[in-house]
Amino acid sequence: MNWEAFWLTARLAAIVSCALVLIGIPIAYWLTYSRWRWKFLVEAAIALPIVLPPTVLGFYVLVALGSRSPLGRWWESLTGHTLAFTFEGLVIGSLLYSLPFAVQPFASSFGSIDSKLLRASATLGDSPLQTFRRVVLPLSKAGLITGFTLSFAHTLGEFGVVLMVGGNIPGVTRTISIDIFDQVQNGQYSSANETALLLLVISFVLLSVVYGLNRRPWVVGPWK
Amino acid sequence: MKKVVAALATAPAMSSELEVRIRKRFPNPEGSFLLNVHFRALAGFTILFGASGAGKTTLLDCIAGLADPDEGRIAIGGEAAYDSDGKRNIAAWKRKIGYVLQDLALFPHLTAEQNVAYGLQRLSATERQSRSREMLNAFRIDHLRDRRPAQISGGERQRVALARALVTEPRTLLLDEPLAALDRPMKSQIIADLRKWNQHNRIPILFVTHSGEEVFALGEEVIVLEAGKIVAQGRPKDVMHAPRLETVAQLAGFENVFYATVVAVNENRGTMTCRIGKGPLELETPLVRSEPGSRLRVGIQAGDILLATESPRGLSARNVVAGTIQRLEQREGIVSAGVDCSGTEFDIHLTLAAREALKLAPGKKVWVVIKTHSCHLLRE
Numbered sequence: 079m080n081w082e083a084f085w086l087t088a089r090l091a092a093i094v095s096c097a098l099v100l101i102g103i104p105i106a107y108w109l110t111y112s113r114w115r116w117k118f119l120v121e122a123a124i125a126l127p128i129v130l131p132p133t134v135l136g137f138y139v140l141v142a143l144g145s146r147s148p149l150g151r152w153w154e155s156l157t158g159h160t161l162a163f164t165f166e167g168l169v170i171g172s173l174l175y176s177l178p179f180a181v182q183p184f185a186s187s188f189g190s191i192d193s194k195l196l197r198a199s200a201t202l203g204d205s206p207l208q209t210f211r212r213v214v215l216p217l218s219k220a221g222l223i224t225g226f227t228l229s230f231a232h233t234l235g236e237f238g239v240v241l242m243v244g245g246n247i248p249g250v251t252r253t254i255s256i257d258i259f260d261q262v263q264n265g266q267y268s269s270a271n272e273t274a275l276l277l278l279v280i281s282f283v284l285l286s287v288v289y290g291l292n293r294r295p296w297v298v299g300p301w302k
Numbered sequence: 303m304k305k306v307v308a309a310l311a312t313a314p315a316m317s318s319e320l321e322v323r324i325r326k327r328f329p330n331p332e333g334s335f336l337l338n339v340h341f342r343a344l345a346g347f348t349i350l351f352g353a354s355g356a357g358k359t360t361l362l363d364c365i366a367g368l369a370d371p372d373e374g375r376i377a378i379g380g381e382a383a384y385d386s387d388g389k390r391n392i393a394a395w396k397r398k399i400g401y402v403l404q405d406l407a408l409f410p411h412l413t414a415e416q417n418v419a420y421g422l423q424r425l426s427a428t429e430r431q432s433r434s435r436e437m438l439n440a441f442r443i444d445h446l447r448d449r450r451p452a453q454i455s456g457g458e459r460q461r462v463a464l465a466r467a468l469v470t471e472p473r474t475l476l477l478d479e480p481l482a483a484l485d486r487p488m489k490s491q492i493i494a495d496l497r498k499w500n501q502h503n504r505i506p507i508l509f510v511t512h513s514g515e516e517v518f519a520l521g522e523e524v525i526v527l528e529a530g531k532i533v534a535q536g537r538p539k540d541v542m543h544a545p546r547l548e549t550v551a552q553l554a555g556f557e558n559v560f561y562a563t564v565v566a567v568n569e570n571r572g573t574m575t576c577r578i579g580k581g582p583l584e585l586e587t588p589l590v591r592s593e594p595g596s597r598l599r600v601g602i603q604a605g606d607i608l609l610a611t612e613s614p615r616g617l618s619a620r621n622v623v624a625g626t627i628q629r630l631e632q633r634e635g636i637v638s639a640g641v642d643c644s645g646t647e648f649d650i651h652l653t654l655a656a657r658e659a660l661k662l663a664p665g666k667k668v669w670v671v672i673k674t675h676s677c678h679l680l681r682e
Contacts, residue, residue, distance in 0.1 A: 194407035197368050200394040201401040202421035202470060209395075212420075216411045 132238025187221020400472030
């Protein structure tokens, strides 16, 4: 069991999912309430990581972070090194990779708030932003926790993007899923099994939290 | 300082008149509708009466700022909240208009007290508490203050919604059928509480309903809305009791509505004789401009018809017809009698005491007495 890789992954997932709550809420707010006619294009772009091969996403992120891109150059001038093959680069790649897993649950729970409540809040003197803070957010608790948990679990298990963007540097960018890949490559099946099992259990627990949180009371059958 | 106070005391109360003159095209299941209204509402209750789909809720939404009219002007106390000429459209949350929505829209995650205090964000915590407690008391829901909307009854929710809107001291109050789901005693109690509040807070209250009963219980002024237009406006007894339009009458709860043909016009007596249905029954009705042979409808309220067990004499009422009781049904405090008069059945409402005193029973022969002016004529 490679604990260094485990903690690195946990740290990555925690940073990414916390950041996604901060980034995802405004995006989801905009997606929910904007009446812009081309909004669907933005929705499609945000959903891309769900269907895109991680290597494709990873490739573009790598290019964007490299010293040939403006972003890469700006970062290099700031810090003296490129973002590619660093932990920070990994965070940026993972943010993009897990974005839909945070934004979609946020947006769907914001959108499911009864618009009458928003109207009532407006007539009681609250601006749209105050209404969002006092009515929409508290009533979206389950959606917020779901988005946080899903993006955490999703980041925990990523492989392709990490490999493309971060490479495989122990203690810097070697995450737990890459570690499993390495162990299998080296024929260490029993330690690979150990690590894989741990990942499986954690993922199951996290998903149980999500589904438990969103469970509905038993549906009453039509015979009742 | 003293001078200022004296001036305030003697100055006429700040005008709180609500003026609405708007046009708005809005979608409707039967195609598109044009809401086109112009009215003023003074302090006190103004009833907005009409069938569903007449545009009542859209009108309230426009006044509250939740929907935009196509053009026109909405002003409260002379100050425009919306004016298409002046390019003015104040956001709903800045309008200070209380609005109790049809399904109340209480915040499910807040307690009754937190709901009531919701609109008092700008006040200090202590003032917020004292104001909302005061309002909870005035609406007799202080004991529920720590409960959530899901844990209280429908009538109590109604009170919370009213208190929540009133505590913000709005300049106008809009109520969209707030009492529709309540039973009668609960309704009249809430209305009494609301009236009491309105005596101290002289603001216009626009009250939407489609129940004729509520119109009489509440109204100082009633506006009848039909297909987006105002078709009648005035005091309830004038507007509702002398209906000139069929839908108004139907909505006002006429239990008896018959097709009729004008048989004779008695101009010297100010009456007409109308044959009911295919006859032979004929009734004397008020005179309206019409020719013999023209078709009308006659509406008579069940409570306006008298019953006699012997042929009455010396009556001013012009219509006395013999008939037979077909059925007697008791409904919450009244008796509804069905009386057949040569093929025309009247629905008549009596008190329980009257049934006892006259020993009424199905099959009994009776005389039906209807005043001329209890017969309301409705244009076909």
